[in-house]
Amino acid sequence: MTAVAATPSVLSRLSTVLYLHPRAMLLLLLAPPLLWLGVIYLGSLFALLLQSFFYIDEFSGTVVHEFSLATYAQLLTRANLDIFLRTTSMAAAVTVAAAMVAFPVAYYMVRHASLRMKALLYLGVMLPLWSSYLVRVYAWKLILAKEGIVTWFAEQAHVTWVLDALLAIPVIGGPSLSISYIGTFLVFLYIWLPFMILPIVAALERVPASLTEASADLGARPGETFRKVIFPLAVPGVIAGSIFTFSLTLGDYIIPGIVGNSRPFIGQAVYQLQGTAGNIPLAAAFTIVPIVVMSAYLMVARRLGAFDAL
Amino acid sequence: MGHQTSIAVSFEGVSRIFGEVRAVDDASFEVGDGEFFSMLGPSGSGKTTCLRLIAGFEQPDSGRILIHGSDVEGVPPYERDVNTVFQDYALFPHMTIHKNVEYGPMIRGVAAAQRRTSADEMLELVKLTGMGNRKPSQLSGGQRQRVALARALINRPSVLLLDEPLGALDLKLREQMQEELKSLQRRVGITFIYVTHDQGEALAMSDRLAVFNRGRIEQIGTPAQIYEHPATVFVAGFVGLSNLCEGSLARRLTGSERPFAIRPEKILVLELAERAPDGHVSITGRISGITYLGATTRYAVAVDGGGELIVVRQNATVTSQHAVDETVRLAWHRDLVQPLRTEGA
Numbered sequence: 001m002t003a004v005a006a007t008p009s010v011l012s013r014l015s016t017v018l019y020l021h022p023r024a025m026l027l028l029l030l031a032p033p034l035l036w037l038g039v040i041y042l043g044s045l046f047a048l049l050l051q052s053f054f055y056i057d058e059f060s061g062t063v064v065h066e067f068s069l070a071t072y073a074q075l076l077t078r079a080n081l082d083i084f085l086r087t088t089s090m091a092a093a094v095t096v097a098a099a100m101v102a103f104p105v106a107y108y109m110v111r112h113a114s115l116r117m118k119a120l121l122y123l124g125v126m127l128p129l130w131s132s133y134l135v136r137v138y139a140w141k142l143i144l145a146k147e148g149i150v151t152w153f154a155e156q157a158h159v160t161w162v163l164d165a166l167l168a169i170p171v172i173g174g175p176s177l178s179i180s181y182i183g184t185f186l187v188f189l190y191i192w193l194p195f196m197i198l199p200i201v202a203a204l205e206r207v208p209a210s211l212t213e214a215s216a217d218l219g220a221r222p223g224e225t226f227r228k229v230i231f232p233l234a235v236p237g238v239i240a241g242s243i244f245t246f247s248l249t250l251g252d253y254i255i256p257g258i259v260g261n262s263r264p265f266i267g268q269a270v271y272q273l274q275g276t277a278g279n280i281p282l283a284a285a286f287t288i289v290p291i292v293v294m295s296a297y298l299m300v301a302r303r304l305g306a307f308d309a310l
Numbered sequence: 311m312g313h314q315t316s317i318a319v320s321f322e323g324v325s326r327i328f329g330e331v332r333a334v335d336d337a338s339f340e341v342g343d344g345e346f347f348s349m350l351g352p353s354g355s356g357k358t359t360c361l362r363l364i365a366g367f368e369q370p371d372s373g374r375i376l377i378h379g380s381d382v383e384g385v386p387p388y389e390r391d392v393n394t395v396f397q398d399y400a401l402f403p404h405m406t407i408h409k410n411v412e413y414g415p416m417i418r419g420v421a422a423a424q425r426r427t428s429a430d431e432m433l434e435l436v437k438l439t440g441m442g443n444r445k446p447s448q449l450s451g452g453q454r455q456r457v458a459l460a461r462a463l464i465n466r467p468s469v470l471l472l473d474e475p476l477g478a479l480d481l482k483l484r485e486q487m488q489e490e491l492k493s494l495q496r497r498v499g500i501t502f503i504y505v506t507h508d509q510g511e512a513l514a515m516s517d518r519l520a521v522f523n524r525g526r527i528e529q530i531g532t533p534a535q536i537y538e539h540p541a542t543v544f545v546a547g548f549v550g551l552s553n554l555c556e557g558s559l560a561r562r563l564t565g566s567e568r569p570f571a572i573r574p575e576k577i578l579v580l581e582l583a584e585r586a587p588d589g590h591v592s593i594t595g596r597i598s599g600i601t602y603l604g605a606t607t608r609y610a611v612a613v614d615g616g617g618e619l620i621v622v623r624q625n626a627t628v629t630s631q632h633a634v635d636e637t638v639r640l641a642w643h644r645d646l647v648q649p650l651r652t653e654g655a
Contacts, residue, residue, distance in 0.1 A: 213367055214400035216387040218414040218465065228413075232404050 052284035063280055071281040075289070080269070084289055087266040090181070090256075091249035094188040095242045098196040101189070102241065103234070106200035111209075125194045133191065137258050140187045144177035144259060151176070174261050184260040188249050195248065196241035203237025204230070239298075239306045246297065250290040266290065316343045317379070318469050318501040319364055324373035326359050333359040335525035336373070341469075341503060342517075346495050348504045350512040351522030352548070357505045358397075360522075361471050364503065365394050378468060392469040393462035397477060399454045401446040407433070407457050408442035414465040432460035435494070452483045459494075469501045476511065488515055509549045513537060521545050537573075542651045546571035551620065553577075554650075559617040563591055569650045574622040576646045579609065579638050586641035595619065597636050611640060 018025040054063050055070040074080065109121050128136060143149050154163040167173040167180060174180030207230060215225040253267025264272070266286055273283035301307070319341040326334040334356040341347040349357035362368040363375055366387035375382050382390060393414070401410050409416075411432055415425035433439055436456035446454055455475055462470055475491075476484045492515050495502045506512050512519045513533040520530045521544070529541040540546035546554060556569040564570060578590075586592035595613035602625075609621040609632065619640060632638060 208398065208400065210396050210398055210400035211402060213365075213387070214394070214396055214402075215413070216367075217365060217392075217394045218461070219388045219417045220413075221388055224417060228417075229402055 048284045048287060050284075051280055052282075052288055054281045056279050056281055061278065071285045074282055075285050080286075083264055083266055083269050083286075086263060087250055088293060090185065090188065090265065091246045093185055094192060094249045095196075095245045097185070097189050098193055098245045099200075099238050099242060102193060102196035102200055103238070106197050106204055106234075106237075107230075109197075109201055110204040125197050128190075129194055134254070136191065137187060137255055140183075140190065141178050141259050144183045144186065146176035146178070148178070178259050179261050181261065184256050187255050187259045188245075188252070191255065192245040192248050195244035196238075199240035199244070200234055200237040203234045203240070207233045235306050239301050243294070243298070247290060247294055250293065317341070318343045318345070318377070319503065320376045321360070321363075322374040322376070324360075324363065324370045324375055326356075326363060326368055327371045332525045334363065334370075337525075337527050338373075339520055339527060339530055341501060343468075344499050344501055346492065346502045346504065346515060346517045348506060348512040348516035348519035349522060350506055350509060350519050350549070352507055354524075355522035356525040357507075357520075357522045358473055359525075361394070361473055361503065361505050364469065365392055365471055366390050391467055392471055393465050393467040394471040394473065395455075395458045395462050395475045397473045397475070399446075399458040401454055401457055401461070403446055405445075406442060407438070407444050407446070407449070410446065410457055411442075411461045411464055413461060418465075428464055429460075432464045435463070436460045451478050452487065455479065455487065459491075463498060463500070467500065469503060472502060472504045474506055475504075476506075476508075484511070491515065513549070521549060523548070538648075540571055540648055540650065543569055543571075546648065546650055551622070553619045555617070555619075558615070559613070562615055563593060564647065569652065571648045571650055572619075572642055572646060574608070574620045575606075575624075576642050577619065577621045578641045579611075579621055579623060579632060580641055582637050582639050584639060586639065587643075589645070590641040590643055591647070592639055592641035593619075594637060594639050597632055597634055597638060600632065600634055611638065613640070 018028070051063075052071055053067050053069070054065055055068045056062070057064050075084075105121070105125075109118055113121060145151075151160075151163065154160045163177075166182065167176065169182075172181040172185075174182075177183040177186070211229055211233070212225055215229045216222075220228065251267050253265065253271045256263075256265040257268060266289060270283045270286045273279045273286065317340050321337050321339050324334055324337045325332060337356070337360060349360055351357045359368060363370055364377070366382065366385060366389075369383070377390065377392065402413065405413070408426065408429055411429040412425045415428065420428075430439070430442065433442060436459050438453060438456050438460065441449065441453065441457075446457065449457065455478075458475070472491075476487050479487060488511060491502075504512075504515065513536070516533055518530065518532050519536060521528045521536060523544045529536060529545045531539075536545065536549055540549060540552070543554060546552040551574050552571040553574060554569060554571055555563060557567060560569055561567050578586075580586065580592075582594060593613050595611040597609055598612045598618070599610035601608040601610075603622075605625060606622050607625055609623070611619050611621060613619055621640060
């Protein structure tokens with residue numbers, strides 16, 4: 001038998017072996033992703049975790065490879081706690097606002113839009129994701145700048161006082177929208193909104209229309225049906241979306257660097273610590289913070305029954 | 311319906327049109343209080359749309375619907391004194407069985423302790439005592455069906471609407487539930503309006519039924535009336551097995567081309583030499599097929615001059631005295647012939 005003729009028979013024999021041993025096939029299919037996820041992804045995460053227990057020698061500026069909690073103690077200084085508080089507050093605000101904006105859009109897409117309209121809305125939600133993130137953030141900087149379109153529009157509509165009042169609010173205000181927490185918040189909200197809309201759409205798609213009818217049939221007005229049936233069943237989608245918006249905001253270092261008042265967020269702190277400052281242990285300790293915050297958040301969500309409808 | 315009973319639901323020339331499709335086309339009927347009324351028809355015949363019109367999920371394009379004498383035009387589902395058992399049960403997946411059953415009273419503001427008591431009573435009624443703490447996903451199809459029933463009945467509606475409630479169950483369970491539903495209806499005394507495509511189910515359970523075809527009602531009557539005296543070609547074909555005779559076959563047998571139906575079990579199979587009894591129509595033919603069905607045997611007979619008749623005989627004594635290719639005489643009493651209209655009313 002020639003080698004050319006033997007090839008298909010080897011292949012078909014392999015198929016037979018794999019068909020008869022489904023476990024072997026599963027293992028073969030799972031090996032690459034498990035290797036990637038388990039070794040490279042989780043492995044480096046653990047390496048990072050390990051780094052956070054080392055510390056920087058103040059004198060030489062080199063990393064001391066000894067177990068210590070000194071770096072975590074450093075995390076608890078006033079300046080670093082401010083960074084933590086600033087970032088988590090922003091992430092929470094962005095998440096709540098995103099859920100409030102996304103829900104009606106998702107609800108309309110699932111329950112009311114025609115097939116054509118639905119396709120258009122999907123496109124509308126996804127389209128921004130096809131263009132560069134940096135371009136969109138810089139575009140927002142121009143929109144929000146003092147010389148930008150928002151200020152111009154406020155002047156044309158004679159509502160400059162509203163804008164001024166908004167910017168006069170302590171802490172979140174500033175000289176212009178592009179140099180304030182409000183601006184940072186707006187850009188975060190815009191950038192992460194698709195990540196909230198899509199999971200809510202997916203969750204609502206799974207709620208059969210007959211449940212809404214059953215609720216009405218049993219005497220519930222639309223508002224009650226929404227509170228008792230639709231929203232509880234959509235909560236897993238909202239939670240899934242909030243995991244995206246919350247964790248993406250926690251880790252982002254570009255948006256607050258471009259639009260905002262230059263007070264650092266966690267991502268920026270990490271970027272500076274591992275780069276110019278060369279303080280890898282503290283950078284590692286900082287990255288542990290979002291992990292802990294997210295774990296706590298998910299535990300609370302679970303405790304509150306957010307996943308009961310899954 | 312007699313005048314001594316009050317009318318629960320009445321349709322007066324109701325139509326519902328979806329685009330080009332007349333889903334319900336000029337339907338008029340009345341359902342008496344406490345009646346078990348079925349709407350029977352193939353899928354897309356308008357029976358479910360009729361149910362949704364009563365529930366209030368759809369509004370008629372023309373005609374009037376009255377529930378206990380009052381016009382329900384513009385009345386939303388949550389203000390109608392009717393409840394529905396949905397085809398897919400539509401149980402709330404995030405609530406326990408207790409919470410599902412208590413949903414109606416909870417919405418009406420009944421106190422928690424009181425509604426739990428009545429929920430337990432309802433669960434007992436549908437034989438699900440002690441299942442209250444489970445989630446719908448932990449129940450079997452038949453159990454979910456009972457929960458849906460309990461959830462609707464707890465509100466003591468004046469009319470209960472059931473949309474193919476047994477459709478998803480297997481045959482054995484379906485037959486058992488048919489009997490349970492029927493006896494439940496007698497006990498609670500609530501008007502049941504029952505949608506089904508299963509003619510056996512409709513015959514077995516209903517006081518009266520309406521046969522739907524393409525949005526129109528073909529015939530309304532008791533199960534015996536519908537079965538014994540089908541009014542139209544469609545009813546004769548859809549309800550039970552019928553020999554539909556038209557054209558030349560009809561002319562040879564009755565002298566008229568008007569189509570008629572004869573039920574297979576009404577036909578006698580005689581020896582060729584035998585004389586048909588008085589008042590009987592008879593025709594000769596050759597047995598082209600015999601199917602043994604246990605309780606009965608089915609014969610396909612190719613009658614002389616063209617056409618085929620199906621005959622079903624009880625296997626009361628010997629299984630079969632006839633063989634394929636045997637020539638036999640078929641006979642039936644003139645009065646059992648049902649002349650048919652080709653169109654609905």
